[in-house]
Amino acid sequence: MADEVRVPTMGAEDAPDAVYDARTLGKPKMAVFGLQHMFAMFGATVLVPTLTGLSVSATLLFAGLGTLLFHLLSKGKVPAFLGSSFAFIAGYATIAPLLPDAAGNLTVANTAMLPYACLGTACAGLLYLVLAALFRAFGAARVMRYFPPVVTGPIVIAIGLTLSSSAVANCSTNWLVALVAIATIIVFNIWGKGMLKIIPILLGVIAGYVCAVCLGLVDFTRVAEAPWIGMPFTWDETVFSIMGPNMDTGLAITAIITIVPLAFATMIEHIGDISAISSTCNRNYIAEPGLHRTLLGDGLATVLASLFGAPANTTYGENTGVLALTHVFDPRVIRIAACFAILFSFCPKFSAVIEVMPACVIGGVSLVLYGMISAVGIRNLVEGHVDFMLSRNVIITALIIVLSIGIAYSAAGAIVIPAGSITISLSGLAVGSIVGIVLNIVLPGKETIYSVDGTISEGDEKPGAKTDELPLEGPKMDGNASERK
Numbered sequence: 001m002a003d004e005v006r007v008p009t010m011g012a013e014d015a016p017d018a019v020y021d022a023r024t025l026g027k028p029k030m031a032v033f034g035l036q037h038m039f040a041m042f043g044a045t046v047l048v049p050t051l052t053g054l055s056v057s058a059t060l061l062f063a064g065l066g067t068l069l070f071h072l073l074s075k076g077k078v079p080a081f082l083g084s085s086f087a088f089i090a091g092y093a094t095i096a097p098l099l100p101d102a103a104g105n106l107t108v109a110n111t112a113m114l115p116y117a118c119l120g121t122a123c124a125g126l127l128y129l130v131l132a133a134l135f136r137a138f139g140a141a142r143v144m145r146y147f148p149p150v151v152t153g154p155i156v157i158a159i160g161l162t163l164s165s166s167a168v169a170n171c172s173t174n175w176l177v178a179l180v181a182i183a184t185i186i187v188f189n190i191w192g193k194g195m196l197k198i199i200p201i202l203l204g205v206i207a208g209y210v211c212a213v214c215l216g217l218v219d220f221t222r223v224a225e226a227p228w229i230g231m232p233f234t235w236d237e238t239v240f241s242i243m244g245p246n247m248d249t250g251l252a253i254t255a256i257i258t259i260v261p262l263a264f265a266t267m268i269e270h271i272g273d274i275s276a277i278s279s280t281c282n283r284n285y286i287a288e289p290g291l292h293r294t295l296l297g298d299g300l301a302t303v304l305a306s307l308f309g310a311p312a313n314t315t316y317g318e319n320t321g322v323l324a325l326t327h328v329f330d331p332r333v334i335r336i337a338a339c340f341a342i343l344f345s346f347c348p349k350f351s352a353v354i355e356v357m358p359a360c361v362i363g364g365v366s367l368v369l370y371g372m373i374s375a376v377g378i379r380n381l382v383e384g385h386v387d388f389m390l391s392r393n394v395i396i397t398a399l400i401i402v403l404s405i406g407i408a409y410s411a412a413g414a415i416v417i418p419a420g421s422i423t424i425s426l427s428g429l430a431v432g433s434i435v436g437i438v439l440n441i442v443l444p445g446k447e448t449i450y451s452v453d454g455t456i457s458e459g460d461e462k463p464g465a466k467t468d469e470l471p472l473e474g475p476k477m478d479g480n481a482s483e484r485k
Helices: 027-051 056-073 084-093 115-140 138-143 149-171 174-191 199-212 221-225 250-259 262-281 286-307 317-325 331-345 346-356 359-383 390-408 428-442
Strands: 082-084 107-108 314-315 413-417 422-426 446-450 457-459
Touching: 027 056, 027 082, 027 084, 027 317, 027 331, 027 359, 027 457, 056 082, 056 286, 056 314, 056 331, 082 359, 084 115, 084 149, 084 250, 084 359, 084 428, 107 149, 107 286, 107 317, 107 359, 115 138, 115 250, 115 262, 115 286, 149 174, 149 390, 174 199, 174 221, 221 346, 250 422, 250 428, 262 286, 262 314, 262 317, 262 413, 286 314, 286 428, 314 390, 314 422, 390 428, 428 446
Parallel strands: none
Antiparallel strands: 082 314, 413 422, 446 457
C-alpha cells in the first residue's frame, strides 16, 4: 500500500483582501471581529449542555480555555475555535439520560450520572493523543486506513438516528414553537445572507424562545434569582467528585467503553476541519504546525473540559465560515473570541436564561441538528465513493446501523456483560463502532485510505482477497464532484 500522503495545494500568493495580522485594523475592530466569532459558535455550543444537562457556564468557560490551549499547542498559527461537540450527545444520553420534570418533560439534569459520562468523554479525549502520536510516528495514511468512510459514515448516521426520538418528544410539548424554530433555521440556512447564513442555529433558538415567551411558556423566576457573577461550575459536577472508594467501577467502565468509540468520528471530522481552514486561509496548517499538534490540542482541550463537567470540544465549522466571510485570518481574533466566552461563563444570570428555555424550543432545534448529523454521515459515504456493489461495504454498513439503532431501542437498551463483581453495559453505538472497525480489518476487499487533505483513494488489495460483488445490475452512479462541498 502506498504510504504517500497528499496535502492541500495552497495558492502561490495571498488573497489581496486577506488580513493575516489583525493589529493593522486597530483594537476596536479586532474586538468586534472577536465578538462576531463568539456569536458564530454560541448557538451550537450552549445547545449541547442544554441537551445533556451539563453546565452552560462550564461549557463556555472550557470552550474558551480549550481554544486557548489549542492555540498554545498549535504554535498560535491555526485560526480555529473549539466549541461543544454534538457527536458525544448520544454517549451522554446513554450514560446520563435527562430526567422528567414536574410536567413529565425530559429536562432535568442527571447529576448523579453525568460525572461518569464526563469520565468516558475524558478517556475519548485521550484517544486523540494516541492518534496524534501515531500520526507523528507512522504518517496519516497508515493510521487512517482503519477508519475509512464505510466505517465512520454509518457511525455518524447512527448517532443522529439514536438521538431522534428525544427531539420528537421535546417537540411534542408544543409543536407550534418547535416549528417556528425549525422554519427559522431552514430559512436562514437556505436564503440567509452574510453573517445571518452562518448562525441559523442561534437565530432558530432566538425565534423559538421569543415565540415561547409570547405564548407564556417561560418562567423567568430562576433568571431573576440568579446572581450576575458566580463560579461556572461546582465540585459535584466534576469527574473528581466520583473518584475514590465510592466510585461505581462497573458504571465507569461502561461509560468509557460506550463513549470512547465516538471519538473515531470526531477525529476524522477534525482532519476535515483543519483541511477546510487551510484552504480558507491559503495556508498549509496540515504541514505546519501539523496534524499531530492540532489533534493534541483538540484532545487535551476535551480532556480538560470533561474533567470539570463540560462537554467535549471540537473544531467549529461555524467559525471557519466567519473566516471565509470576513477574510480576517489572524488567530489573534479567535483568541479574543475565546476570552469573551470565558467572561460570559462567570455570569450565572446569563446561563439561567439558557437553562429556562422550554423543551419545545430545544426539540425544534435539535430535530434539525440530529438530522444534520445523520446527513453528514451520508455525505461521508457519498464523498468517500463507498461502493455498495461490494458485499463487504453493505455488510459493514448494515451491521453498524442495525446494531447501533437496534440495541439502543431494545428493551434493555444495551448489551449487559457480567464481569466478576462488576457489570459492563455496551451501548448500541459502542457495539456498532467496534463491529464496524473489526469487520473492515478482517473482511477481504480493497482498503480505502484517507489523505490528510480529506481526499480518499484505494490502496492495495489484501493478499488473497476477492472482490465479491452483489448480484445487482444497472449503471453505477457517480455524483457530480463540482457540486460537493
